[in-house]
Amino acid sequence: MNKALFASTMLRTYKLFSIFTALILFYLIVIISMFSSSAESDPFEMLPEAMRDAFGMGEGMSGLTGFIATGFYGVTFVLFMIILCIIAANQLMASLVDRGSMAYLLATPVSRSKVAVTQASVLIAGLFGLVLVSTLAGIAAVPVLIENADFNRSAFIQINIMGFLLFFVISGYAFLFSSLFNDAKQSLVASGGLSAAFYLFQMLSNMSENLEWLDYLTVLTLFQPTEIAAGEADIWPNAIGLGLAGSLLYALAVYIFKRRDLPL
Amino acid sequence: MIQLNRLTKTFKNGRGIFGLTFEVKRGEVFGFLGPNGAGKSTTIRHLMGFMKPHSGNAKINGIDCWKNSADIQRNVGYLPGEIAFPEGMNGLQFLNLIAGMRRIKDNGMSDRLIERLQFDAGTPIRKMSKGMKQKVGIVAAFMHDPAVLILDEPTSGLDPLMQNLFIQLVLEAKEKGKTVIMSSHSFDEINRTCDRAGIIKDGRIVAVEDVQRLQAMQRKVFDLTLGAKRDIDSLRESNLEIIQEDGLRVKVAMQGKYDDFIRTLSVCNVTNMDIHAQKLEDIFMHYYDRKVNEG
Incomplete structure (x- = not known):
């Protein structure tokens, strides 16, 4: 880790993280305020059943927490975070190599691994900050927006922790591709393609029982907001698995970046 | 180092x-x-x-x-x-x-x-x-x-x-x-x-x-415009290497030995003069070719 580089990279990327934090907060608050406990109504009822299944909304809602888990963490949160991870990871490594400005960073006594670790720290810190802010905002917003809410705060926090760990892994492979390719476009295509495939697998598996085996091919399976809200999930195995996978991906990214030829 | x-x-x-x-x-x-x-x-x-x-x-x-x-x-x-x-x-x-x-x-x-x-x-x-x-x-x-x-x-x-x-x-x-x-x-x-x-x-x-x-190896090309035909003749009589002639315009190449050149020109009527220096890469290439040929 290099402090000067960390501060400078933070200064150049905080805008991106801020925009996504604002978007995510906006959607979270809108979803919370859409909940009306009296009617137990489901605003997603109007969607065709197949579509609800695809988005993982088939489980039904268990109170406000389940409503937020399905309505926000099931789709919107995941999509925004995937996009953020891909853009941010690409900016932090591949685009510096592609444009050539990495040459200036490596022309200092800061080693390649330190540069990579620092850039990775900015990504992880940004994602963590975003999830932390939206967790706190969610907890603060519920009593203001909903009277007598039946809100399971601990489940909500667990959902956010698991969400962060999921994107620790997704940002991990995005960062790996970003460290691997000389061309920023290739890095974007690789991490975008893999993420799209993961998302598609999850949708298909939700839609048809015959395709449920696709669950094993996507990392998104390990994030189960609805089950956590319903109190049906044992989060520890998934949390440990995601934590290990993410650490491994980041470590591999640093290792590869340290050893490869750079066209600077 | x-x-x-x-x-x-x-x-x-x-x-x-x-x-x-x-x-x-x-x-x-x-x-x-x-x-x-x-x-x-x-x-x-x-x-x-x-x-x-x-x-x-x-x-x-x-x-x-x-x-x-x-x-x-x-x-x-x-x-x-x-x-x-x-x-x-x-x-x-x-x-x-x-x-x-x-x-x-x-x-x-x-x-x-x-x-x-x-x-x-x-x-x-x-x-x-x-x-x-x-x-x-x-x-x-x-x-x-x-x-x-x-x-x-x-x-x-x-x-x-x-x-x-x-x-x-x-x-x-x-x-x-x-x-x-x-x-x-x-x-x-x-x-x-x-x-x-x-x-x-x-x-x-x-x-x-x-x-x-x-x-010292750099060849320079002097692009001269002379006053009269007889000036060209006096250039020809000298030891200078003339690489191109076009009416009253003459191109002379040389490598060192500028004294001879100036002495010869002192009796001529020179109306214009341009100097082109050989590029460094060309000198190198020239030098390299010669070494290969001699080698």
């Missing part, structure tokens, strides 16, 4: 650098010449530790450039051939970043350089002209007063005044005993700064030569 020892790197397309061996001594300014794509940048990338050699090695101050790439940077100042700074910063923020990464506390050197190069470092980088970016790069390369300077096409994008100033900076570094390797296309630049120059062609060093000796 800088040693290349059979440095070899082959790319998939068959190009690369092959068995480069040469040495730049402490306190020496070494010019590095060659056509585009000959391997100059590839060589410099190895010196900076950006690429891993297939065989052989590059060393600066006895330290391997690939294995200990971070260590060599302590004493090296680098000016890349292509100027690309991280986005979304101004010049000063960029220079502070580099100073921070180098743990430089005193930015006196950096301030003095900005003063001398006369530019507003607070300008956002995306609004800077090519020449201005080059100046930021020069400050970044010199700010820590490094013992070794690696400069890739340092004066491209600078106006003649700034080119002169840059040459001044290199000469000052030389006076302070710094070791410099610079690639360049400008004869004037190499001529005024370098002790020796090496030329690379198709990934191989074809010659390493004293710049002064090269200078």
Whole structure:
């Protein structure tokens, strides 16, 4: 880790993280305020059943927490975070190599691994900050927006922790591709393609029982907001698995970046 | 100070650098010449530790450039051939970043350089002209007063005044005993700064030569317009090498021996005179061809 580089990279990327934090907060608050406990109504009822299944909304809602888990963490949160991870990871490594400005960073006594670790720290810190802010905002917003809410705060926090760990892994492979390719476009295509495939697998598996085996091919399976809200999930195995996978991906990214030829 | 020892790197397309061996001594300014794509940048990338050699090695101050790439940077100042700074910063923020990464506390050197190069470092980088970016790069390369300077096409994008100033900076570094390797296309630049120059062609060093000796080898072509036919006759009677005649215009090539030329011309009526100096690369190529032919 290099402090000067960390501060400078933070200064150049905080805008991106801020925009996504604002978007995510906006959607979270809108979803919370859409909940009306009296009617137990489901605003997603109007969607065709197949579509609800695809988005993982088939489980039904268990109170406000389940409503937020399905309505926000099931789709919107995941999509925004995937996009953020891909853009941010690409900016932090591949685009510096592609444009050539990495040459200036490596022309200092800061080693390649330190540069990579620092850039990775900015990504992880940004994602963590975003999830932390939206967790706190969610907890603060519920009593203001909903009277007598039946809100399971601990489940909500667990959902956010698991969400962060999921994107620790997704940002991990995005960062790996970003460290691997000389061309920023290739890095974007690789991490975008893999993420799209993961998302598609999850949708298909939700839609048809015959395709449920696709669950094993996507990392998104390990994030189960609805089950956590319903109190049906044992989060520890998934949390440990995601934590290990993410650490491994980041470590591999640093290792590869340290050893490869750079066209600077 | 800088040693290349059979440095070899082959790319998939068959190009690369092959068995480069040469040495730049402490306190020496070494010019590095060659056509585009000959391997100059590839060589410099190895010196900076950006690429891993297939065989052989590059060393600066006895330290391997690939294995200990971070260590060599302590004493090296680098000016890349292509100027690309991280986005979304101004010049000063960029220079502070580099100073921070180098743990430089005193930015006196950096301030003095900005003063001398006369530019507003607070300008956002995306609004800077090519020449201005080059100046930021020069400050970044010199700010820590490094013992070794690696400069890739340092004066491209600078106006003649700034080119002169840059040459001044290199000469000052030389006076302070710094070791410099610079690639360049400008004869004037190499001529005024370098002790020796090496030329690379198709990934191989074809010659390493004293710049002064090269200078003596430089052919100059004088493009003369004479007053009358008989002036041409007196030129013909002399020992001068006439390479082209067109009415009253005559082209004379020479290499040293300017006295004869001036004596001959003193009896002629010369209405116009242009001088074309041979390019440094051409001298090298010429020299190389001759060596091959003699060899």
